[in-house]
Amino acid sequence: MRSERRTKKIRDVLERRQPDLTLVMENIHDPHNVSAMLRSADAVGIHEVQLVYTTQKFPRIGSKSSSSANKWIGRRKFSSIDECYETLRTEGFQIIATKLDESARQLYEFDLTRPTAFVFGNEHAGVTETAADQADATVYIPMMGMIQSLNVSVACAVTIYEALRQRMHAGGYDAPKFDGNNLDELIREWLKK
Amino acid sequence: MRSERRTKKIRDVLERRQPDLTLVMENIHDPHNVSAMLRSADAVGIHEVQLVYTTQKFPRIGSKSSSSANKWIGRRKFSSIDECYETLRTEGFQIIATKLDESARQLYEFDLTRPTAFVFGNEHAGVTETAADQADATVYIPMMGMIQSLNVSVACAVTIYEALRQRMHAGGYDAPKFDGNNLDELIREWLKK
Numbered sequence: 001m002r003s004e005r006r007t008k009k010i011r012d013v014l015e016r017r018q019p020d021l022t023l024v025m026e027n028i029h030d031p032h033n034v035s036a037m038l039r040s041a042d043a044v045g046i047h048e049v050q051l052v053y054t055t056q057k058f059p060r061i062g063s064k065s066s067s068s069a070n071k072w073i074g075r076r077k078f079s080s081i082d083e084c085y086e087t088l089r090t091e092g093f094q095i096i097a098t099k100l101d102e103s104a105r106q107l108y109e110f111d112l113t114r115p116t117a118f119v120f121g122n123e124h125a126g127v128t129e130t131a132a133d134q135a136d137a138t139v140y141i142p143m144m145g146m147i148q149s150l151n152v153s154v155a156c157a158v159t160i161y162e163a164l165r166q167r168m169h170a171g172g173y174d175a176p177k178f179d180g181n182n183l184d185e186l187i188r189e190w191l192k193k
Numbered sequence: 194m195r196s197e198r199r200t201k202k203i204r205d206v207l208e209r210r211q212p213d214l215t216l217v218m219e220n221i222h223d224p225h226n227v228s229a230m231l232r233s234a235d236a237v238g239i240h241e242v243q244l245v246y247t248t249q250k251f252p253r254i255g256s257k258s259s260s261s262a263n264k265w266i267g268r269r270k271f272s273s274i275d276e277c278y279e280t281l282r283t284e285g286f287q288i289i290a291t292k293l294d295e296s297a298r299q300l301y302e303f304d305l306t307r308p309t310a311f312v313f314g315n316e317h318a319g320v321t322e323t324a325a326d327q328a329d330a331t332v333y334i335p336m337m338g339m340i341q342s343l344n345v346s347v348a349c350a351v352t353i354y355e356a357l358r359q360r361m362h363a364g365g366y367d368a369p370k371f372d373g374n375n376l377d378e379l380i381r382e383w384l385k386k
Contacts, residue, residue: 009339016337040347042338072339108358142357144209144366145235146202146265154233154350157343161351162358164335165301173337 010190013072014183015176017047020115021163022093024084025049026131027056027122028152034059036153037120039069044164045173048074052084052131056122071193081131093117097127097135098155104138112163113170123152203383206265207376208369211238213308214356215286217277218242219324220249220315221345227252229346230313232262237357238366241267245277245324249315264386274324286310290320290328291348297331305356306363316345 023041028034038061041049051058058077061070078084085095096110097119110116119135121127132138141150141158150158167173176183216234221227231254234242244251251270254263271277278288289303290312303309312328314320325331334343334351343351360366369376 013337013339036344036347039340039343042340043334043336043343045337069338069340108361141236141354142361143236144206144238144357145262146206147232147235147262150232150236150350151229154229154347157347157351158354161334161354164337165355168301168335 007187007191010187011183013045014178014186014190016045016173017177018045018163018167018172019047019177020093021046021112021160021167022088022117023049023156023160024052024088024095024117024119024131026052026081026119026127027054027125028120029056029059029123031059031061033123033151033153034061035068035070037156038073040153040157040160042069042072044160046073046160048076050084050088050117051075051077052079052081053077054080054128055125072190081128081134085134088117091115094137095119095135096137096139097121097132098140098159099127099132099138100140101132101138104140107139107141107159107162110137110139112166113172116163118156118159118163120152120156200380200384203380204376206238207371207379207383209238209366210240210370211356211360211365212240212370213286214239214305214353214360215281215310216242216349216353217245217281217288217310217312217324219245219274219312219320220247220318221313222249222252222316224252224254226316226344226346227254228261228263230349231266233346233350233353235262235265237353239266239353241269243277243281243310244268244270245272245274246270247273247321248318265383274321274327278327281310284308287330288312288328289330289332290314290325291333291352292320292325292331293333294325294331297333300332300334300352300355303330303332305359306365309356311349311352313345313349
C-alpha cells in the first residue's frame with residue numbers, strides 16, 4: 001500500500017512537471033538561498049535547473065533526504081553563460097535575466113506560458129553583464145516601498161509563481177508534458193531515489 | 194538637494210502605501226523570517242502589520258537602520274487573536290488565514306483588491322485553530338511538487354505579491370490611499386526617522 005501511494009504521488013508530480021520552465025542560477029553563493037530556490041522550483045513544477053558558477057565555487061547541495069527538494073530537481077552544470085544559453089536556445093527557451101536595467105520589463109508583462117528560463121545572479125553582484133546582455137529580455141519585480149531589493153530566494157519565488165499562475169490559468173498543469181515513454185522511465189528512476 | 198530627494202522618495206512611497214492590506218503575524222518565531230516578511234511587506238506597500246504573540250516571545254526587531262524595512266512598517270501588538278480580529282473587522286478587513294484545511298480556497302481565487310488581512314502562523318505549528326476558525330476564509334498556495342510546504346517568508350511573499358498584481362492591474366497604486374492631511378503628517382513623521 002505504501003509503495004502504491006508512493007508510485008501514485010511520484011506519477012502525479014511528474015505529470016505536473018514543467019520541462020519548459022527552468023532557472024539559471026549564476027553564482028548564487030549562499031547554500032540556504034540555493035536550497036530555498038530549489039524548494040520553490042519543486043513547488044511550481046520545475047524539473048531541472050541550470051547552474052553556471054564562474055566566480056563562485058559551486059555550493060554543496062545535500063540531496064539525500066526525501067524531505068528536501070534538492071533530491072527532486074535535476075541540475076545541469078555549465079562552465080559559462082555562453083554555453084548555457086546556447087543549450088537553452090537550442091531547446092527553445094526564451095531567456096529572461098532578472099536585472100533592473102533601462103530596458104527591463106515588468107514581470108507581469110511577460111507571457112510565461114512560453115518555454116522560459118529565468119536567470120538569477122549572485123546575492124551581491126546580481127547577474128553578470130554577459131548574462132544580462134545576452135538574454136532575450138531583462139525583467140524586474142515591481143517594488144513600491146522604501147527598500148529597493150528583495151532577497152534572491154524571495155524574488156525567485158515571486159517570479160516563478162507568476163509563471164505557475166499563468167500556466168494554471170492556461171491549463172498547463174492539466175496534462176503531462178513528458179511523453180508516455182519518458183514519463184514511465186522517470187517514474188522508474190524516481191522510485192529508486 | 195539631498196533632503197529634497199529624500200522628501201520626494203518618502204512622498205512617493207507613502208502615496209503608494211496600501212493601508213487596506215495587512216499581515217497578521219501569529220507567533221512567527223525566527224527573527225530572520227520576521228525581517229524577510231517585513232521586507233516583502235514594504236515592497237508591496239503594506240503600511241502596518243499586526244503582531245499576535247501568544248505562544249512565542251515577541252522577536253527582537255531592529256529598526257534603526259534605514260536600509261532595513263523594519264523601520265518603515267508600522268506594528269500593532271495584540272494579546273489575542275480575538276482582540277486582533279475584532280479590531281481588523283471594525284476597520285473593514287476580510288481576514289484570510291493561510292492554512293490548508295478542507296474549506297481552504299486557492300490563492301488566485303480571491304479578490305485581493307478588497308481590504309485584506311493575511312494571517313501567517315508559526316513556522317512549525319502553522320496558524321492556531323482559533324486563528325483559522327475565526328477567519329473569514331482559509332487560503333492555500335498551489336504546490337505541484339514533491340515537497341508540500343514553503344518557508345513562511347516565501348509563502349508570505351508569493352501571497353502578498355498576488356495582492357500587488359491584482360491591485361496594480363486595478364490601479365490601486367495610482368492615487369494615494371491616505372487623505373491629504375494624513376499624508377502630510379506621515380511625511381513629517383517619516384522625515385524624522
